[in-house]
Amino acid sequence: MPAFSDLSQQNPSEQALLQPAGWNGQGFDPPLQLGVMASGNGSNFEAMEMAIRRGELAATIRLLVVNNPGCGAQRRAERLGIPCSVMDHRLHQDRRELDRELVRRFKDAGAEAIVMAGWMRIVTNDLIQAYPNRLLNIHPSLLPSFRGLDGVGQALQAGVQISGCTVHLVTEDLDAGPIVAQAAVPVMADDTRTSLAERIHHEEHRLLPIALMHIGQSWRQG
Ligand code: GRF
Numbered sequence: 001m002p003a004f005s006d007l008s009q010q011n012p013s014e015q016a017l018l019q020p021a022g023w024n025g026q027g028f029d030p031p032l033q034l035g036v037m038a039s040g041n042g043s044n045f046e047a048m049e050m051a052i053r054r055g056e057l058a059a060t061i062r063l064l065v066v067n068n069p070g071c072g073a074q075r076r077a078e079r080l081g082i083p084c085s086v087m088d089h090r091l092h093q094d095r096r097e098l099d100r101e102l103v104r105r106f107k108d109a110g111a112e113a114i115v116m117a118g119w120m121r122i123v124t125n126d127l128i129q130a131y132p133n134r135l136l137n138i139h140p141s142l143l144p145s146f147r148g149l150d151g152v153g154q155a156l157q158a159g160v161q162i163s164g165c166t167v168h169l170v171t172e173d174l175d176a177g178p179i180v181a182q183a184a185v186p187v188m189a190d191d192t193r194t195s196l197a198e199r200i201h202h203e204e205h206r207l208l209p210i211a212l213m214h215i216g217q218s219w220r221q222g
Contacts, residue, residue, distance in 0.1 A: 027058030032216045035111030036064045037102070037119040042073025044117035044138055047205035048212070049080055057209040059216070063109035065102060067121060083109065089121060099127040106131075113219065116170065117208070128170055134219065135170040138208055140200045142166060142182055147175035152197045161187050163196065165204045167211035181211035 036045050045064060051057040064077045064084045077084035085105050092098040103126065106114060113134035116123070128135055141151035143166040146158070155163040164184040171177035183203040187196060 027055075028216055028220055029058070032057075032059035032212065032219070033110050033112045034059050034061050034212075035106040035109060035114040036061055037066075037114060037116045038064060038071070038073035039067050039120040040071055040073065040118050042066075042071065042076045042118065043201060044115075044204055044208055045073050046076045046080065048115065048117070048208055049082065051209035057213055059212065062111045063106060065105060067098075067119070073118070095122065096124045096126050099124045102127055103130040113216075115208070115212070122174065123170060125172060128172065133169060136167055136180065136211070136215070137170050137175070137177070138204055138211075139166050139168065139175050140197065140204065142184060143168060143175055143179060152200060153193055155187065156191065156193060156196060163187050163200065165200050165207055167207060180215050181207055183207045 034048070036048065038045050042064075045061075048057070048059075049061055052059050052061070061082050064073060064082055065087055066074045066077075066084060067087055067089045068074075069086050069088055074084050074086065087098065087101060087105070089098055092101065098121075107130075114127075114131050114136070116135070116137040119137070123135075139147070139151055140163075141147070141155055142162070142164045145160070146154040146163075148154075152163070162184050164182055166175075166182045167180045168175070169177040169180060183206065185196075185199045185203055191199075
């Protein structure tokens, strides 16, 4: 498959996936103002920033919030020069208090939508209602299959031959909000958790900017 950036080489059906109906090719005006939440490695966070820098997604990441001090996502933000705020969940009284502080920081930073890119905490209504229909999550399975922890391991355990990743809106039910976009990958007979996770990650990096492009269009059309 051609690189995502090379839209001219794609066949019409691929273009339909990558360019939402009504897309004028000019991007968003103004660009999407994003907040990102991450707990670990942060490869999806960096993939979004790279899509922005390549001009494939008209957006700005206003703020990254991490809950694990020193995690990979924080180090990537430092390298990329993106503002990063550390909110160690262990220092907060409970989930709601953490989420209220998250909302405050994102609103202060001017974020109009939030992407949970590997945020390994359950979120509360305080966050969900502060960003109605504008809180997204990426999950490493083809939802509604294999919700919750270890979507990759669950898929292997179940013996499915196709898995993938899903970008969805966040609701109170874990990994059960409306689906925005999905990508499928084959599961090979000799796959390990690591090899399958790697294949899914690769697709996640492609899918997340596409999903934002799609849903951002609807946000801009109000
Ligand atoms: C991804 O597999 C995502 O689907 C899940 O957490 C993982 C984060 O990976 N929610 P990374 O930190 O972006 O590399």
